[in-house]
Amino acid sequence: DNTMCELYGITGDSPVRANDMLKEFYTHSHKHPHGWGLRYFNKNGTAFMCKEAVSAHNSLALPELLDHEIEAPVLIAHIRFATVGSIAGSNSHPFTSWDNSGREWTLAHNGNIYSGMELLPYLDTQSGETDSERVLLYLTDAMNKAIKDAGHPLDAVQRAVLLDEKIAAIAKRNKLNLIIYDGETYYIHTNIIDTLYSAKKSNHICFSTHPLSQKDYHWEKVPMARLFAYKGRRLIYSGKSHGHVFKPAKLPEYDQGSFVI
16 A cells, blocks of 8 residues: 555646546545645636645535535646654645746655755755655755756746756655646656556646546556656757656555654
């Protein structure tokens, strides 16, 4: 049993009705009771975010939310199993930040961050306590430095190349399942075996920690230790493997807490 948090996401060329998938995804919250979050963007780019520090199955807001049609070309959902950081709204995913070019970034993570000097500077500036939030601040900082050095904002492929390099730099010691969105490009990374799957449809691609049971979805494992960047359904960048691959912890149910994010 994979004891980490769980992720679910959509990147598409047109709005996708996500209610059934989300309902199924959030049933997994019995095993991931420390918070849930959902961020999606409608077709004109307007963002909606809801997150709570309660289990999705105890939430009063979530059933109400899922009673409305959720149709979005871009979506990131998360359920949390806490190890680092208390059970608090500021520690629920997804996290957001703005870079100096005015671009907003959204990140959700599962895995474990064991070490890395790169992330230490953000202990004082983050709003919550999670190492996942520090990953976002680290990436935003790298983006700001690159924008400053270039003298102009980076284009989509340049941003993907930079993210690829910066994720590879911290992947050696750390478990990084990531879904990141920058308002234009949707990035996917996994380096933990059998913990991220994708299903391609005619107008969108779904990603999920576990294959979901919806009919007509053919789930495949996302290739290991590489960054993928999508615009809608179209792959615009595919990185080379950085080689740092982990097996998920197989822990007894009662001992999950020591090992998760």
